[in-house]
Amino acid sequence: MCVTVRFLVVLDADSTLIRNEVIELIADEAGRGAEVAAATEAAMRGETDFATSLRSRVEALAGVPTASFERVLARIEPTPGVADLIAAVYERGGIVGVVSGGFHEILDELAPRLGVDVWRANRLAAREGILTGAVEGAIVDAQAKADQLAAWAAEHGVAAHRTIAIGDGANDLRMIEAAGLGIAFNAKPAVRAAAPLVTSRVDLSQLIPLLP
Ligand SMILES: [Mg+2]
DSSP states (O other), X not given: OOOOOOEEEEEOXXXXXXXXOHHHHHHHHXXXXXXXXXXXXXXHXXXXXXXXXXXXXXXXXXXXXXXXXXXHHHHOOBOTTHHHHHHHHXXXXXXXXXXXXXXXXXXXXXXXXXXXXXXXXXXXEEETTEEEEEEESSOOOHHHHHHHHHHHHHHTTOOGGGEEEEEOSGGGHHHHHHSSEEEEESOOHHHHHHOSEEEOSSOGGGGGGGOO
16 A cells, blocks of 8 residues: 655754753753753854754763653653644644654654654663763754755655744754745744744644645
């Protein structure tokens, strides 16, 4: 059987799919939440190189037990309207991907709960249940996000003009520019300035009328 995928919607995770920045929640477990929040904010505004910033922020997570991810997950707040948006994508024959500069360790629990089909993020190195403070493998940065959107589209036979990218941070700009429709969602100034479409209300269901 051949199922036709009509379109692809790719969302960023932190501050888009969910209200939180997960790295800040994990940093709270190390007592370094405020410091990591400030560095994350600068990276999302595009003031620092994403990969360099991520590596230094992940260093602040060294020593956090992976068992504390339960507590992190419990603090995560899905963005209002996310369930309605995802349901509407399926009704119209599309699929939903999430590509994140955050972490598989959290997204692997969260994405299936929200009904996301495919997702990709960074991985945190751990030894005997304790974070080492390193990122494993290549970093999912702005270019990797755009490349992943193109790869999912190719894999599911979706033409580039039938892709939608939604994000808030500077590391979302390349996928926003590469997508058929790029949406800055409650985004940082640099993203709002460059994105074809800008929305400030924190409610993902308002994007439903834009679906093909
Ligand atoms: Mg974000």
